[in-house]
């Protein structure tokens with residue numbers, strides 16, 4: 001590839017923060033940002049998963065710092081951003097990935113369950129946005145990437161709190177893009193479709209890690225059949241889209257929702 005294009009997609013000499021990096025999409029985003037040249041500060045509730053992500057990055061020659069973070073706690077999220085600012089001299093990319101899903105119909109959802117989903121998926125992203133936007137504005141700008149879901153476009157039974165939280169994340173993105181553009185801060189949403197991670201594996205993997213292959217095959221076949229590309233997604237599909245939004249290749253893109261969903265929904 002020509003140097004001009006390599007430069008557009010490179011994160012050399014940049015620093016990136018990723019929440020939810022102990023697993024799935026967050027782990028792959030942290031790995032890909034590191035391969036693109038960034039120093040990465042990663043946070044998650046799951047310290048063991050976080051350690052595995054860090055080992056993978058270090059084995060490939062990357063620089064990483066880890067912090068146990070509960071994104072529901074504003075001070076935890078701010079401490080993670082501070083770790084990048086102090087440790088790496090600034091923050092250029094913030095990826096708010098941590099999220100949870102609960103299957104419950106509206107009529108069956110109690111207040112605690114509603115609060116739990118909104119606290120992680122919406123308030124956690126809000127805290128990450130605020131901390132990163134402040135730090136980026138002080139140093140000339142950056143790129144914030146918020147992970148929503150195809151669930152924000154397409155209602156599905158049992159996903160009310162989840163879908164509400166993700167639709168709100170997209171609106172938060174657009175509001176922040178308006179507020180921070182003059183400071184050089186771009187803010188975008190990624191709304192993935194069905195991706196093979198522990199979040200979707202919960203349907204066919206039990207607590208002991210046993211896989212129910214029949215249920216898996218049936219689920220994957222149903223989800224694949226909804227896509228014009230006839231497959232489900234993988235973490236690279238999302239991490240590569242995130243690299244585009246993190247890098248200068250997307251320098252004129254802000255306030256947008258990018259939908260790596262295999263064409264399952266086309267709003």
Ligand SMILES: NC(=O)c1ccc[n+]([C@@H]2O[C@H](COP(=O)([O-])OP(=O)(O)OC[C@H]3O[C@@H](n4cnc5c(N)ncnc54)[C@H](O)[C@@H]3O)[C@@H](O)[C@H]2O)c1
Nearest residue numbers: 020022023024025045070071098099149194195197198199
């Ligand atoms: N897998 C999919 O099909 C899919 C589709 C659309 C959107 N998403 C979104 O992608 C994001 C990542 O999900 P994933 O599929 O990689 O699932 P995952 O379960 O593999 O990863 C989620 C990570 O978030 C962490 N986390 C949960 N609560 C946290 C908290 N309070 N503080 C800090 N970390 C916390 C978990 O420990 C885990 O490491 C989520 O926001 C999810 O809603 C996933």
